[in-house]
Amino acid sequence: MQQAQAQGLPPATTGDITPEPVREGIDLIVNGERFRHTGDPLMPLLWYLRDVLRLTGTKLGDAHGEDGYDLVLVNGKAVSAIKRPMAKLVGARVTTVEGLAHADGSLHPLQQAFIDEDAIGCGYCTPGWLIAGIDLLTRKPKPTDEDIDKLPNRCRCGVQTRVRRAIKRAAGVKA
Template sequence: MPLAQAQGLPPATTGDITPEPVREGIDLTINGERFRHTGDPLMPLLWYLRDVLRLTGTKVGGAHGEGGYDLVLVGGKAVSAIKRPMAELAGARVVTVEGLASADGSLHPLQQAFIDEDAIGCGYCTAGWLIAGIDLLTRKPKPSDDDIDKLPNRCRCGCQTRVRRAIKRAAGASA
């Protein structure tokens, strides 16, 4: 008796192996890498990032995106990842806080400014501030205090003054 049969295994097949067809899904690029989401098209981007890809820098701030903790860049603009279903992201280019540094590991100027200005309290809000700050600096290279104060982000540690200095420092560095 062949060993496979003795172990209760099915006999080996002699036919060709037929691969499964490629699953239909939602193709998008996250931090420069292509992905295909084949699950629920109504899944929020936040859950895809955190639970599927294990990119946990983008934080949960509530069911409605309040506080700016869940911000990511989609097409270069800051958007709430909890409010954005995967179905709306076909072909999109998404950048999370994990994707801000250059391929060589050098930090984005705003990341460096956050370090230089000690603008990181507990750190929970930092990713959202970085994303919102980059969006702001793209739209307004020399933002005013009022421009910065209008960002949707909140910090429970009270780092807003240092965040404002960091954004202005980054604006000066990019000038």
């Protein structure tokens, strides 16, 4: 004991050490990594992503998730992160805009198409457009203008025409 103190180590304890039990929580996978949310199960996914995980690509537009700024992929489908409480995400796979690029750093084809078509205005709506576009391309590999125009996204910068071209470029369809 004196030797431990001389080395600056805390004294050894006597008795049994009882580990704390694993905290109950909501397990989910975000961008390929496992996480456990142990807070309020009614917390919206948007706040968990932005405030807890510091993934700030997903944006808040209106509080009702009607503008497409807060879209993420949950089990491969685009959903509003402000409308989705953590309690409904047990075992879910969530992909945010930060998780779209490949492990080697290469961009998702739609990300590259957005760059190629200069489909970025101020950039606030871009993450939502990317998520909505990927969801659309998964459902309809060769989308029409009408399909793209039905996406829930809003843009105040006026890049909708370039977004349409980018989605079609990623689909291999001539715009």
